Amino acid sequence: MDHKLSTLFLRLAVVFILLGVCLGYWMGMTHNFTLSPVHAHTNLLGWVSMFLYGLFYRAVPGAAAGVLPKAHAALAILGLPIMMIGLTIQLLAVPSLMGLVPPMMIAGPTLVVLGMFVFAVIVFRATGGRQAVAA
Numbered sequence: 017m018d019h020k021l022s023t024l025f026l027r028l029a030v031v032f033i034l035l036g037v038c039l040g041y042w043m044g045m046t047h048n049f050t051l052s053p054v055h056a057h058t059n060l061l062g063w064v065s066m067f068l069y070g071l072f073y074r075a076v077p078g079a080a081a082g083v084l085p086k087a088h089a090a091l092a093i094l095g096l097p098i099m100m101i102g103l104t105i106q107l108l109a110v111p112s113l114m115g116l117v118p119p120m121m122i123a124g125p126t127l128v129v130l131g132m133f134v135f136a137v138i139v140f141r142a143t144g145g146r147q148a149v150a151a
């Protein structure tokens with residue numbers, strides 16, 4: 017059975033948790049909480065969501081076949097870094113980069129939300145009626 021998509025999500029999830037906890041550790045050490053929303057979203061959309069995607073595709077391998085799961089991966093994996101970089105620039109108010117904030121904060125969250133909708137379709141299809149794939 018091909019676990020490529022599952023493996024990709026599981027591995028990315030642990031990369032995001034490493035980034036997220038290092039940022040949290042730095043915030044705690046310095047008492048600088050400016051980037052708390054970046055920490056929270058990296059951990060929740062990166063670590064928690066991506067690990068769950070990986071576990072789902074591992075438990076229901078049939079759900080990883082076809083175009084939709086590839087679209088889901090592309091949307092989720094592109095969207096989060098764009099959103100997190102945009103949010104970081106916004107929170108740090110980097111003057112020379114502020115022009116990037118509107119496009120990034122539209123594109124990133126839009127990709128992430130679209131990815132969630134695609135994932136919802138994938139879960140409904142994989143768990144519904146005659147097409148349900150046994151784990």
Ligand code: HEM
Binds near residue numbers: 037049052055
């Ligand atoms: C060693 C691991 C972690 C460290 C050192 C850490 C550290 C921190 C710190 C210092 C804050 C700011 C607290 C404040 O504003 O007073 C924070 C907030 C937060 N953390 Fe973590 N954290 C860790 C892991 C996690 C994980 C695994 C998650 C979620 C899966 C998480 C989710 C959040 C959320 C939702 C907030 C609130 C953000 C906000 O109010 O904007 N953290 N964390």
